[in-house]
Amino acid sequence: MNNITLPSPYKILQILHETNAEYTFRVACDDQVEHGQFYVLSIPKIGEAPISVSAQGPGYVEFTIRKVGRLTDGIFGMEQGDTLFMRGPYGNAFPVESFKGKDLVVFAGGTGLAPVRSMLQYFSSHPEEVSSVHVVAGFKDRDCVLFEEDLEKFKSVFHTIYTLDNTQAPGFETGFVPSFAKEIPFDSFSDYNVVIVGPPVMMNLTARECVKLGVPEEKIWVSFERKMSCSVGKCGHCKINETYVCLEGPVFNYVKAKELLD
Amino acid sequence: MGYCITSGRMDEIFHGLREKYRIFAPKQGKQYIRYGEVASVSEIVHREKSHFSPKEVFYPIVQTLLYFTDTECRESTLLDEREILLFVRPCDINGIRRLDQMFLENGGRGDNFYQRMREKVKFFLMECEKSFETCFCVSMGSNIAKDYSVAFRFPKEEGGEFLVQVKDEAFLDVFGKEKEWAFEPEFIMENEKKVQVPDIPSRSMVKEIHALPFWKQFDDNCIGCGGCNTVCITCSCFDTTDITYREGSRDGERRRIWSSCMLTEFTTMAGGHSVRQNAGDKMRFKTMHKIYDYKRRFGGENMCVGCGRCDMRCPKDIHFSETIQGLSEEVERLKEGGHQDE
Numbered sequence: 393m394n395n396i397t398l399p400s401p402y403k404i405l406q407i408l409h410e411t412n413a414e415y416t417f418r419v420a421c422d423d424q425v426e427h428g429q430f431y432v433l434s435i436p437k438i439g440e441a442p443i444s445v446s447a448q449g450p451g452y453v454e455f456t457i458r459k460v461g462r463l464t465d466g467i468f469g470m471e472q473g474d475t476l477f478m479r480g481p482y483g484n485a486f487p488v489e490s491f492k493g494k495d496l497v498v499f500a501g502g503t504g505l506a507p508v509r510s511m512l513q514y515f516s517s518h519p520e521e522v523s524s525v526h527v528v529a530g531f532k533d534r535d536c537v538l539f540e541e542d543l544e545k546f547k548s549v550f551h552t553i554y555t556l557d558n559t560q561a562p563g564f565e566t567g568f569v570p571s572f573a574k575e576i577p578f579d580s581f582s583d584y585n586v587v588i589v590g591p592p593v594m595m596n597l598t599a600r601e602c603v604k605l606g607v608p609e610e611k612i613w614v615s616f617e618r619k620m621s622c623s624v625g626k627c628g629h630c631k632i633n634e635t636y637v638c639l640e641g642p643v644f645n646y647v648k649a650k651e652l653l654d
Numbered sequence: 655m656g657y658c659i660t661s662g663r664m665d666e667i668f669h670g671l672r673e674k675y676r677i678f679a680p681k682q683g684k685q686y687i688r689y690g691e692v693a694s695v696s697e698i699v700h701r702e703k704s705h706f707s708p709k710e711v712f713y714p715i716v717q718t719l720l721y722f723t724d725t726e727c728r729e730s731t732l733l734d735e736r737e738i739l740l741f742v743r744p745c746d747i748n749g750i751r752r753l754d755q756m757f758l759e760n761g762g763r764g765d766n767f768y769q770r771m772r773e774k775v776k777f778f779l780m781e782c783e784k785s786f787e788t789c790f791c792v793s794m795g796s797n798i799a800k801d802y803s804v805a806f807r808f809p810k811e812e813g814g815e816f817l818v819q820v821k822d823e824a825f826l827d828v829f830g831k832e833k834e835w836a837f838e839p840e841f842i843m844e845n846e847k848k849v850q851v852p853d854i855p856s857r858s859m860v861k862e863i864h865a866l867p868f869w870k871q872f873d874d875n876c877i878g879c880g881g882c883n884t885v886c887i888t889c890s891c892f893d894t895t896d897i898t899y900r901e902g903s904r905d906g907e908r909r910r911i912w913s914s915c916m917l918t919e920f921t922t923m924a925g926g927h928s929v930r931q932n933a934g935d936k937m938r939f940k941t942m943h944k945i946y947d948y949k950r951r952f953g954g955e956n957m958c959v960g961c962g963r964c965d966m967r968c969p970k971d972i973h974f975s976e977t978i979q980g981l982s983e984e985v986e987r988l989k990e991g992g993h994q995d996e
Contacts, residue, residue, distance in 0.1 A: 395729055395766045398720065434908075439896045441924060460925040475725045592927070619923045621894045621913070625761025626768075628891030628913070629920060631943070633860060634951040639761050651857070653864045654921075654929035654939075 396624050399434050399477035405452055407472055410538045413459045414503065415468060416446060419476055421453045427488050427511035428615055428643045431455070431480030432623045433467065442620045442638070444507035445481065446539075456506040456538065482623045483642045486511055486587060486613060495581040497526045499598045501569050501590025505529055505538055507615050507642075508589050513542065516549045523584075525550040526576050530569035530590070534561040570597040578605055589615045599646050612646035656837035657818045657829050661809060664695045664816050667828060671739065675776075678711045679741035680704035695816075698741060700808040703786040707887035707963060708742050709753060712771040719767055719894070720908040729766070730907075737774045741806075744841055745791045747777055747799035749887030749959040755952055756890040767910065776822065777802040781839040785846060788962030790975045793849045796959035798841045804829070805839040849975050850982040851945055851956060859988060863942070868984050869934035875970050876933035880914030882964035882974065888944070888957050891915060915940050941977055 406418040425448050433455065434440040447454040459468055470476065488511055496515070498508050515522050527550050531537045534556060546552055553572050555565040565572070569590065578584070586607055588598045595614050602612060616637045621627035623638040630637035632652040644652070659667070671677060672693065679698040681690045686705040692698055718730045742750070757768035779802040782789075791797040803822035809815055817837040820829050854863070883889040891913040898906035913920060916936050922928040930936050948957035958978070965973045 396763050397765070397767075398729055399727055401725055401727065434896070440894055440908075458925065477722070477727055592929075617923065619921050619928075621892060622765075624763065624765070626757055626765045626890070627893070628756075628915070629893075631947070633942070634947040636760070651861070653861065654935075 397479065397622055399432070399440075399479045401475045401477055404470060404472055404474050404476055407470070410456060411536055413536075414456055414538060415459075416454050416456045417467070417470075417476070418452050418454050419478070420451060422451060423453065423481055425453055425481045425510075426485030427514065428485040428507055429481040429483050430507075430623075430642065431478045432482065432620070433457075434477045434479075439466075440621065442482070442617075442623055444615075444642075446506035446509045447513060448510055456503065456509075458503050480623070482638060484640070486615075486643050488514070491585050492521045493523065495523045495526070495584035497576050497578075497584060497586045498528070499569050499573070499586070499588045499590070499594075500527070500529045501594040502531060502536065503538065504590030504594070504615075508587055509539060509542060511587075512546055512550075516542075516545055519549050523581070526553075527551070528553045528555070528569055528572045528576075530555045530557065530567075530572075530594075531564075532557050533559045534564070537564075568597075569594055570601045573598060573601040573605055576605075578602075578607055584611060586612045587614075588612060599650070609646045609650065614644055614646060614649045615642045616644065616649070616652075617642065655820050655826065655830070656835050657820070657832040658835035658837075659816045659818055659829070659832050661695060661813045661816065663832070668693065668695055671828060675737050675739045676734065677739045677741075678708070679778075679780075680708075696812070698780075698808075700780055701783065703743070703789070703961075703963070703966070705963065705966060706885050707749065707961065708740055708746050709750070709887055711738060711740055712775050713753065713757075713768060713890075716909055716911050717767065718907045719910050722896070722904065722906050722908070724904045732770060737776060738771075739778050739803075740775050741778045741780050742802075743780055743782055743961070744799035745789075745794075745796045745959040745961040746887050747779065747801055748796035748955075749961065751801075752888040752948070752955075752957050752959070753890050759952075776824075779805040779839060781805060781807045782842050783808070785842045785844065786962070788847065788965040788973070788975070789842070789845045790847045790849050790960035790962055791842060792845045792960070793847075793851065793975075794956060794958055794960035796955075797843065797845075805837075807837065807839065845960075847962070847975050849960070849979045851978060852982040852985040854946055854985055855989065857950070859985070860942070860946075862988050863981070863985065864938065866938075866984055868980060869938045872934040872937040872972070873932050875972055876916070876937055877970060878916050878918065878933050878936065879969065880916040881967045881969065882940070882972075883914035883916060884912065885963040885967045887959060887961055887963070889914070891920075915943070937972075937977065941974075941981060944974075945978055945981070 403420045408416040425445050430442045430444045432440050433443045443455045445453050446456040588595050618630035618637045620630045625636050625639045679692045680687050687699045688706040689708050758764040805819040807817040892910050893913045896908050944958035945956050
């Protein structure tokens with residue numbers, strides 16, 4: 393019997409320092425991963441945690457990890473060439489096929505940019521597949537800005553608003569992500585989708601702001617982050633009501649997401 | 655087939671069975687009646703309800719799943735390959751079906767570590783001679799169980815005769831030569847404790863239930879120890895943790911440990927974010943899982959089987975049966991108050 397929670401070894405190809413607290417690990421892997429899926433990463437003696445795929449390419453996947461908690465501290469000691477144990481990919485994905493040919497609005501807060509990054513990279517390389525893309529990306533302060541090269545590229549192809557919570561810096565607005573929803577020209581779109589990923593409060597407020605602006609709930613997509621020990625529907629940690637985030641998520645339409653009460 | 659067997663003869667039968675099987679049953683410990691391996695029928699505590707459920711026999715509190723080196727990872731093996739005979743109550747058989755649902759069915763693929771132990775287990779039903787103090791199995795519809803290998807009625811007095819019903823042909827070899835006796839186990843048809851399971855008319859009422867002040871009473875009462883989860887026959891949640899054998903080495907193992915939704919760390923992620931900080935919120939989560947969410951997901955039956963062990967275990971005298979009953983009354987009030995289905 394194939395053991396569903398047995399991890400496999402993968403080589404770390406490269407480690408990129410995004411910020412002081414966030415590193416991106418490029419891992420040799422040939423899996424076909426859909427935008428928004430995650431893996432369970434384990435470092436022997438530390439533990440396991442679900443981590444979103446933040447980019448993918450021929451022969452590799454990337455994970456962007458913030459230095460918090462025991463698991464993520466352990467991974468920060470690893471080096472290029474080391475073996476990383478992981479299993480996946482798990483979870484559903486953003487319905488990217490149904491985004492094609494329409495306008496797309498993405499709100500991302502902090503490391504919430506990671507799970508939408510591969511999708512944005514795809515559309516920035518294939519801009520003809522969407523009518524338009526609007527990106528609102530918010531960070532705590534200038535030192536917390538992630539994926540600077542991507543942000544530059546997105547700026548040249550998409551309509552972008554980059555913002556810092558409380559501080560000022562060139563190229564950035566000041567303010568929280570939800571407050572920029574009103575800048576999006578929803579009225580000018582014929583058909584569109586909205587993706588919101590970030591801390592729970594940010595997702596909640598942004599979704600409510602969008603709904604207030606007339607966005608139909610079924611056009612909004614969110615991605616949940618929850619504690620998981622197995623990611624295969626056994627450990628119980630990610631259960632919300634009758635829903636298991638690892639099995640039915642992490643991506644939910646807002647019509648369902650707003651009914652999930654922790 | 656039914657048989658009548660003396661206590662002395664039953665011990666000889668046990669002795670024979672132990673060559674092929676390990677036999678687990680409730681035993682009297684220093685403080686608690688808890689499951690353990692038995693060599694003789696006299697060790698089995700049958701006149702009282704066990705404090706702990708039988709789940710720890712095939713779903714251990716702590717188990718090693720995997721062994722790691724720097725570059726390899728391999729699955730642990732079972733130390734004892736013998737099959738397990740497990741003395742259980744009807745509610746436990748029904749409860750274990752819920753554990754099977756979680757571990758073997760949810761998500762569409764079975765959990766190997768659960769399955770490899772679970773498939774070794776055969777049920778020896780212990781007839782309940784009476785409904786015990788905290789039992790409410792009849793209200794939960796789990797007082798009757800049919801899925802067992804052998805059923806036992808224990809002697810009224812120590813040293814008396816056992817009545818035995820063999821359903822699984824594999825055990826005819828063992829019992830077939832004993833004195834035949836027409837016997838079928840009887841089941842408890844009424845408990846002293848009765849609860850009304852909440853009749854939640856639609857999913858849209860869950861939001862109103864979520865907001866009930868009813869849950870706030872637990873903020874003060876419940877200390878969040880998780881004892882209720884520990885003794886529950888249907889609680890399945892676990893954590894995993896990795897350990898190393900010595901400093902500076904990556905050789906180590908991954909362990910699975912029972913978890914509890916009543917502990918704050920249950921939802922805490924790297925970075926410190928958690929949901930359900932208050933005891934009342936956790937009690938609401940647990941209650942809804944046991945009497946609504948599980949049934950809504952899988953259909954058929956509620957998760958709670960009314961074994962009442964949580965009521966015996968709680969150091970703050972919180973009775974889950976009363977929580978269910980209280981919620982029922984709240985739900986009825988919501989209906990009277992004009993809950994509108996969306």
